[in-house]
Structures are given as C-alpha cells and as structure tokens.
Amino acid sequence: MRLKELAATRIHYGHRRLHILLRREGWDVNAKRIHRIYREEPLSLPTKTPKRRVSCRTRVDRPDTNHINDFWAMDFMSDELFDGRKMRLLTIVDHFTRESLAIEVGQRMRGSEVVSVLDRLAMDRALPKMIRVDNGPEFTSKVLDQWAYSNGVTLDFSRPGKPTDNAFIESFNGSVRAECLNENWFLSLDDATENIEAWRVDFNEHRPPSDLGNLAPNDLYRFG
Numbered sequence: 677m678r679l680k681e682l683a684a685t686r687i688h689y690g691h692r693r694l695h696i697l698l699r700r701e702g703w704d705v706n707a708k709r710i711h712r713i714y715r716e717e718p719l720s721l722p723t724k725t726p727k728r729r730v731s732c733r734t735r736v737d738r739p740d741t742n743h744i745n746d747f748w749a750m751d752f753m754s755d756e757l758f759d760g761r762k763m764r765l766l767t768i769v770d771h772f773t774r775e776s777l778a779i780e781v782g783q784r785m786r787g788s789e790v791v792s793v794l795d796r797l798a799m800d801r802a803l804p805k806m807i808r809v810d811n812g813p814e815f816t817s818k819v820l821d822q823w824a825y826s827n828g829v830t831l832d833f834s835r836p837g838k839p840t841d842n843a844f845i846e847s848f849n850g851s852v853r854a855e856c857l858n859e860n861w862f863l864s865l866d867d868a869t870e871n872i873e874a875w876r877v878d879f880n881e882h883r884p885p886s887d888l889g890n891l892a893p894n895d896l897y898r899f900g
Contacts, residue, residue, distance in 0.1 A: 678703070679710065683719040691719075693821075700825065745801065747771040747832075749808040749845035750815065752785060753852065757862050765872070766793060769848050770804075776876045777801075779852070781869045787817025794823065806830040808842045851879070 678701070682694050691714035695707045713719075753765040766780040766789070780793045794803070807824070809815040811833055824831050834842045856875040862868035 679713055680717065680719065683714075683717075690714075694719075744770060744772050745804045747806045747808060748777065748804040749842055749848075750790070751810065751842065751845045751849060752812060752814065753849050753857075755857050755862075755868075757864065757868065763862075763865060763868060765852070766790060767845065767849055767852065768793065768797070769845055771808075771844055774844075774848075776848070776879050779872050779876050781865060781872055783865065785814055787814050787819040790814050790817075790820055791823045798827070803827055803829055806832050808832045808834065808845070810834045810842065855879075 679694060679698065682697055691711045692707065694714065695705075695710040698705060698710065748768055748770055750766065750768050753767060754762065755765065756762050761783070763781060763783055764785045766778070766782075766785055768777040768779075769775065770777055777797055778793050780789070782789065797803075807829055809831055814820070815831065815833070821831070823829075852872075852875070856872055860868075860871050862871065
C-alpha cells in the first residue's frame with residue numbers, strides 16, 4: 677500500500693527510485709520484491725498517452741498554507757535578450773506571504789544551479805516543509821532529490837498537463853511576464869539580472885495582493 681501511495685504522487689519515478697524512497701522510510705525490503713510488486717499492480721505509466729486522456733493518477737488534495745515557509749513553489753520561465761540569445765529564469769515564491777524569494781537568471785539552468793539558489797536562500801531564512809514543482813528535468817534530478825532529502829524538504833510534483841496543481845506560481849510568472857519581461861529590452865544577462873531583481877524587490881515591497889489584505893508580501897513577512 678505504501679508503494680502505491682508513493683507511485684501515485686511520484687508518477688514519473690520508476691521502481692528503483694521508489695525503492696530508495698521506501699528504504700529511506702525504514703522499509704527493509706529488497707529491490708527485486710519492489711520490482712515484482714511494481715509490475716504486478718501495475719504501477720508504471722504507459723509509454724504513450726491516448727488522445728483526450730491524461731496518463732496520471734489521482735492525487736490527494738494539497739493541504740492549505742497557514743504559515744510562512746510552509747510551502748514554496750518553483751518554476752522556470754524562458755525569454756531572450758535583444759539579440760535573440762535565450763535566457764531562463766528560475767522563480768521561487770512563498771505560498772503564504774506571496775513573497776518572491778528569488779528570480780535567478782541564466783542561459784542554462786540545471787539541478788545543481790537550483791540547489792545553489794536554495795542554499796543561498798537557506799542562509800537567510802528557514803527552509804520550507806514542501807516545495808511544489810513540475811516534472812521538468814531540473815526538478816527531477818538526482819542532485820535536487822538528494823538536497824531535499826538531506827534538508828528534510830518534500831518535493832511535491834505536479835501532475836503532467838495540470839498546471840493548476842501549482843496555480844500560484846503560474847499566476848506569479850504571468851505577472852513577471854506582463855510587468856517585467858514584456859516591458860524591458862535586455863542588452864545582456866547582467867542587464868536582465870539587474871532589472872529583474874529591481875522588479876522583484878518592488879514586487880515584495882510595494883505590490884499589495886488583495887488576498888493579503890492589501891499588505892505587500894514583505895509586510896506580511898515582517899509582521900508574521
């Protein structure tokens with residue numbers, strides 16, 4: 677039953693990774709038995725998705741966010757410089773305060789870069805209980821999985837084709853696009869980093885979301 681529960685939330689994990697998770701929880705079971713149960717249930721996803729159907733399992737509802745650092749959310753965005761060179765943005769937000777914790781700019785972003793940003797954030801604030809992410813390769817990487825396990829953080833993966841599983845970060849990214857990326861012409865990565873960081877600070881200090889009682893995110897963070 678525990679294997680089925682893990683497979684329902686880690687829908688892209690194969691039997692080997694699920695076995696690692698079970699061992700971490702203290703289950704004294706060998707990999708061959710896990711593989712046998714994994715095939716008999718069956719717990720693997722089909723390799724092809726039938727049209728008009730979603731190849732994913734039903735997930736339980738996520739708990740509400742009631743405190744600062746309960747849940748963070750991460751996602752990637754893409755844009756380009758004035759000369760057509762591509763750049764990527766890693767966005768991280770706190771669900772409760774709506775605070776933009778980081779917008780990291782770079783040409784390439786791997787799991788190791790994601791870990792570096794999280795380690796930098798951990799120097800100034802407590803890490804969350806859970807981080808909501810999609811199933812991109814940077815978030816399913818072994819380096820991020822090891823970091824999360826070492827720091828006691830749960831990675832909560834969205835279902836494929838279900839952006840509403842991480843709706844707030846999608847909404848935040850829409851604000852970044854409309855209010856920052858579409859309003860600026862970036863000459864270089866340094867120029868993009870400077871302008872995007874200025875927008876992020878302004879967002880946290882001055883932008884009052886209606887669902888926060890018109891307090892800016894940093895006001896809520898300071899007042900608890």
